[in-house]
Amino acid sequence: MVRKTRPEPGDPAAGNGILSRRLFLEGTIVVGATGAGLSRGSAEPLTVQPWMKVPGRGFEGYGQPSPFESKVVKVFPPPPNPAGVGASRTPLHMLEGMITPSGLHFERSHSGVPEIDPAQHRLLIHGLVKRPLVFTVEALSRYPMQSRIAFIECGGNSQALNAPQAQPLNVAAIHGLLGCAEWTGVRFSTLLDEAGIEPEARWVIAEGADAAAMSRSIPLTKAMDDALVCLYQNGERVRPSNGYPVRLLLPGFEGNMNVKWLRRLKLIAGPAMTKDETSKYTILLKDEKAWQFVFPIEVKSVITRPSPGLALRGPGFYEISGLAWSGNGSIRQVDVSADGGRSWAPAALQGPILPKAPVRFRAAWQWNGGPAVLQSRATDDTGMVQPTRAQFADERGLRGVYHYNAIASWRIDEMGEASNVYA
Helix, strand or coil: CCCCCCCCCCCECCHHHEECCHHHHCCCCCCCCCCCCCCCCCCCCCCCCHHHCCCCCCCCCCCCCCHHHCCCCCECCCCCCCCCCEEEECCHHHCCCCCCCHHHCCEEECCCCCCCCCCCCEEEEEECECCCEEEEHHHHCCCCCEEEEEEEECCCCCHHHHCCCCCCCCHHHHHCCEEEEEEEEEEHHHHHHHHCECCCCCEEEEEECCCCCCEEEEEHHHHCCCCEEEEEECCEECCHHHCCCCEEECCCECHHHCCCCEEEEEEECCCCCCHHHHCCCCEECCCCCEECCCCECCCEEEEEECECCECCCCCEEEEEEEEEECCCCCEEEEEEECECCCCCEECEEECCCCCCCCEEEEEEEEECCCCEEEEEEEEECCCCECCCHHHHHHHHCCCCCCCCCCCCEEEECCCCCEEEECC
16 A cells, blocks of 8 residues: 555645645646536647638737737726726736736726826926926936836725625626736936935825826835836836826835826925825724725735636636735735635745735636635735635724725636625
């Protein structure tokens, strides 16, 4: 008799069909695991399709997605809001990897997207500085630049899960105020060093050039740490909906602080208590108190597939996939469950694993065709663990709008359909 020293790749790792992550770490596949969820190849000869018989179309100045991918678009609710006020959401469930295409990155605006002429735009640094400075976009382009892959998440993302009853919504509608890009620009600290910081300066007011003049108070320590004044997004100029021609990047901080259409940076001694950080972006608690100036996004994850709208096609082998992220550092581990959190198994993390950037996780699942509740639970390198909804409610209550990071659940029914549930 041969005793196994460790689980085989196809062995169960948790209840209700979760298999060992070694399937992905070692590139193996389970013999006999294929079912309706995984197609087999056949020996039938390939047919000559019509597009193989005529030349294709010519070149174009800016490449576009295939017309067969026309459903992969941002989603946004219809009015009553005026045009451009509100948000459009990233279709996370229809994407792969960690990078969000620029045209699908979520947008949040308070008064629409301004059409800014970069030749006329200026960035002012003033206040508690020795030398007030004004930069053109062209002048900023001559400074040494850095690139960083980082997520931006609206502080109000996932707020639908505060509702007393689970709503019939999909990934984009609940969690779609999240995007990740390679951002390129000038270190904020470089510009502040050139301006010269007065000793009493502790905060910075960042103001945008939109009609709302959206502004936030930022700790000077963050500005001098890893902040970027960005000109590029995924290798091209920042999109208008994401701040063209200049936006601020504060890696890990809530999205509203990453001010778009950046026009003014004023160094001050204390927070300015602007309308955008007093009337909004404050975390209400259950005991009639509130947290103000809670900036980093807490550790969080969401399963993007399977999820509502992506039905399973019968029992068999499937991949559970999703994203995990933390504004406090890097993701150390993601666990997945198919039985509503009664048992867990570690998922495989797809590199690169970067600080303040999403990580794609994957887990192997043998679905038996019965009911299941899928969950993911992330842990970051500070030791912070994503809470259950009950733990989140016990600490904060469910009156708030911002920084919801509790474990999300998808119920899979016998037909393979997924729905949002509380578990």
